[in-house]
Amino acid sequence: MERVDKILQHPKYVEYMQRIATDEKDRIFCRHDLQHAIDVARIAYILVLENKLIMKKDMIYATALLHDIGRWKEYEEGTEHTEASAELAADILVDCGFDAEEREFMLKAIRDHRKSGTQSTFLSSIIYKSDKMSRLCIDCNVRDQCKRFANGGKINLYY
Incomplete structure (x- = not known):
């Protein structure tokens, strides 16, 4: 897990997570903070x-930690966060010692983690499920306002 520790301490990772926190400071719905990333990682590993x-x-942990780091680009520039996250993650993965084959596999999972049922790799599917399972919708104070439930969405802890 040494490479994961390097990600957590990487200056760009810290910067991107701070930018997300700033952009989401007034967000009432699920945030994309370190706690979320760690939850996704733990669930994915399980x-x-x-x-x-x-x-x-x-x-697994590295992919989960990096899967949303492009959120700030979506908020500030309108760029799809999956593509932005993969783009931003690439250099971090190099700096943290992941080889080309590992990076390719992980970046594909980051790009595809929002595609329900059409994931291109098992890691994409695992990150998708973990992302959904990490949210405590059943205990959310603003669930009635959430777009996930606007059309009769159901709470599913098991995806």
């Missing part, structure tokens, strides 16, 4: 273990 998939723990 899903990998439960499904007896073979994957390095640090790759």
